[in-house]
């Protein structure tokens with residue numbers, strides 16, 4: 001047995017823990033899922049304790065089922081779903097369920113931020129305020145749950161809470177701190193202007209860390225609970241999209257990442273904070289020091305597919321459902337889907353819009369509907385790409401990761417709709433590989449992230465765009481683009497019937 005590191009990827013649907021050795025070989029992966037609670041339309045919550053329990057189950061399975069020797073686990077690091085609000089009291093007890101990145105109840109708070117700080121907010125944070133970010137959620141709690149706000153001693157994002165439970169140390173890394181929109185991206189400090197303007201006590205914001213910083217070791221309590229040893233070193237980790245980018249080797253300008261998880265993300269490496277996208281895309285700190293990335297986010301990418309499966313074909317295995325889509329014709333016999341089932345972020349920052357199937361015909365079957373869902377999600381990625389193209393930002397290489405990247409059908413569709421070659425990874429582990437790399441670099445196994453990537457990241461297959469598909473998809477995309485403006489008012493009218 002050789003030394004290894006654990007990359008803990010705290011996703012929205014599940015936690016995935018990968019054990020990776022010094023050479024970058026994935027020795028084993030275990031995952032455990034947890035529920036997403038939507039008590040009202042627009043609400044999206046999880047129980048932080050579920051994350052800890054699920055992570056522990058995955059670690060125990062690695063030790064017991066996959067025979068990973070705990071004494072060989074030299075380091076651990078994290079990748080986490082971004083923006084979620086975790087509130088702790090003086091005793092570091094969780095005060096309320098975590099409000100997640102796809103929770104859009106905060107439209108009023110978003111517009112307050114816009115009214116009060118306007119372009120100054122964009123200058124400080126690199127982002128315009130959007131419902132999904134952490135600050136509007138904190139302001140929602142301040143307004144609607146003042147007792148909870150008063151008791152709040154610490155604000156964390158999701159993976160920081162799991163790290164706290166494993167080490168007893170509080171902190172947040174820069175890649176997740178930018179996603180709170182309370183960090184000044186120019187000074188890399190919490191923004192006094194934002195905190196003063198919105199009455200956020202700065203003492204509740206945790207210490208800032210670099211992603212490769214050593215935070216501590218596993219506590220004796222967590223060691224007893226999980227089977228890990230207290231010698232295992234723990235490193236800060238980062239936001240899932242930043243870790244996904246690192247794990248796919250997205251470390252130079254012009255390189256892009258397509259992540260198909262619960263959300264969908266098209267991301268580009270940026271050397272500098274840039275305003276060339278005029279706030280249409282997010283700007284975040286990378287896990288690599290002094291680097292950044294921009295991204296467009298589809299709120300319900302894999303989530304649309306899972307929703308379709310759960311709602312209309314739970315009698316089929318996921319793979320059987322996808323097989324139906326593979327035999328359906330391109331364009332799904334005239335059926336178009338828009339994936340706005342929980343509202344949208346990019347390019348339409350609109351919490352009220354809802355999805356649609358347009359063009360239903362009696363000849364269509366379940367396979368056609370599945371295909372339309374895949375195509376609709378992929379058109380939303382094309383919307384993100386259009387923003388990059390309009391800004392003249394090169395994206396010459398795109399690597400796909402996440403649950404959706406397991407489907408060759410979807411990878412080919414991405415190449416055809418985006419007109420860009422799409423690469424898959426040989427050792428696809430989602431952002432967990434990036435998290436493992438942060439531990440490997442933190443331990444000093446590699447001098448930096450770039451040299452670690454050379455050893456860890458291996459391209460699998462490249463999907464080339466097919467010209468006849470590109471032409472047909474261009475025609476369909478032109479129709480897809482009309483659905484948002486044509487259904488916006490209808491969605492608003494239907495809003496009253498949602499709950």
Ligand SMILES: Nc1ncnc2c1ncn2[C@@H]1O[C@H](COP(=O)(O)OP(=O)(O)O)[C@@H](O)[C@H]1O
Nearest residue numbers: 011012013014261262302303305402403404407
């Ligand atoms: N074989 C598959 N083909 C296409 N999509 C898949 C497949 N398996 C899972 N998915 C999609 O991937 C999503 C989960 O991806 P994952 O990267 O694990 O998400 P998260 O990190 O948000 O938990 C699901 O929503 C599902 O729709």
Ligand SMILES: O=C(CO)[C@@H](O)[C@H](O)COP(=O)(O)O
Nearest residue numbers: 011012081082101261262263
């Ligand atoms: O909100 C964002 C990015 O801004 C999401 O991408 C979340 O980070 C969730 O990621 P997944 O669970 O879909 O990987």
